[in-house]
Amino acid sequence: MSNTKNPWPALEAVPGLAAVEAEWRAKFGDGYESVKGFLRPNGKLASSHPCTVQRGCGCEHDVVMHDPEDIVAVCRCGRGCETFPLKRSDIVVYELDRAALDGAIVETFKLIKDSDSRTDLHGTTRIGVYSPYAGFRFPVYLTIQLEPADLAGVVDALTGRVDIPFILLAPSRDLCTAQTEQLLANRSSAFIPLSENVGFTGNRKLRLLRPLEDILSPFRTANLPAPKDNGGMVFFPTPPDATWGDVSIRFKDGHTVSIKVKSAGGVFNYTQMGMANKKNGDPTVQWELLRTFSDEHGVLDWSSNKADRKNQKRREILATNLRDFFRIEGDPFRLTDDGKGWQALFLISPDE
Template structure:
């Protein structure tokens, strides 16, 4: 809890949760609690009437330190949940982390509406979840962690966590992380039948992943999923680097481009073959420009925004 600069106008009677005393300022910085029934006046300290507000930021920092996610605190007044961070266990992969603020059914709806894929939702208490909300949570691959079940306060008032939630989170990550085995990458986009290269759109999300759209099929893919991973060190290949440079030129590369070099000729051939295998589209995805002095992507490609 964090104290505010406001003071309460009433305080509870000692030993009672239902009887409240009115507080008045008797003189500058001197406050009196009035017992109307007994006709008594008792001086009270400002610490007894200070108004506290829950420190969402502090809770977020503690959760982030325990689970290892990045803090991205975004809260709007009256939202049923708020995003408090992003869990990124692997480059190019991220799961938004939400914290329940109001009813759990509304919090689940809020999280699913703002997530493109799997997400993590931290629930305050043990409010029961109805069948409809549970089905929605499962359909959107959401992980629900109940704060009361894995967090408590120690003797110093510090927040401590049990290992049970970490085990759940690790299982969630393992289930939803893509296959990054360099020897057997998960290659293959669900390209609709009859598509050509001009139907393909690629936009870089970050240095390790791209968002791909082909008609109504869309998804975020790591370099490893596209077969552009070095089997020796699991790092992106030179072909992935070339694809990123094409994105910086919005699909065009000439001898005036910063990344132009003679080695790109072979790299382009390998990149084209890899893209054909990934999308299962015939033809050359990267062709010579009309003046034969550069290359242009037949598909649309954009850099990270």
């Protein structure tokens, strides 16, 4: 008979996430071969072993080592289950390799890996950061618990100390009560059970069971601005790893530019880029300065007929405008090599 099981819930049924191979096989069923790459010997030998006698007691047996070549498992429950021999390899304790599992989840969910994943919460690691766009970074935690109260305690601690929305992963939904999930929802945070979304493929690899966009859709809806035009600055979906060198701005006319940043792009006017005068709706002097940079192909110095001492302050405000729109850190301009002008770190060109 097939013993097909979803392997994830087994991680919430093994105290200490350490057991002999026979117990892991029983917990994982047919999924054992795809999961065993995430198990590693912890250097310890077990003092007990699951009963493997056909129609036996089903209880744990005490491991008795007469010598390295004479090891037996003795029934401890008094039901008369027979003693059976063991090899040394049968009592090697295997533990879940959390670092390997965390890393595989980071890769599968396309997260930014944290350099230090440790927390002071039992069974809980901060495995990475979900950053769908530049300027948006949400911590992602993995917790493996044994009881609903333990999971509730972790959620209570995280919601009390993490002041931004976060994503909490767990092996299954079994321990997450409605109250716990509501507590997360109240903080615009998400609970994602791995058993419903991720499968094991072997060789320390995982695969998504449905598109990542679908898995994270409720979290994204709650925490990301929707693209809209309300007469002010619009949301530009800057890729999270973009730098100023990835930005390309080309003027189409005096009021409109075409923008490309890696895979993101579009056509925007000065109002949508946050450079409209609040009093009359006309372009600000920063927009005009941006156009001057385009006319000068990205370099503005005293040789330009648009040079002006007021440009220093205008450039500083323009830099702020561009950072607000693209959400890329750092100054988008640098001094020219001779120190007598400014050069854009992004590609900018005039209308053709």
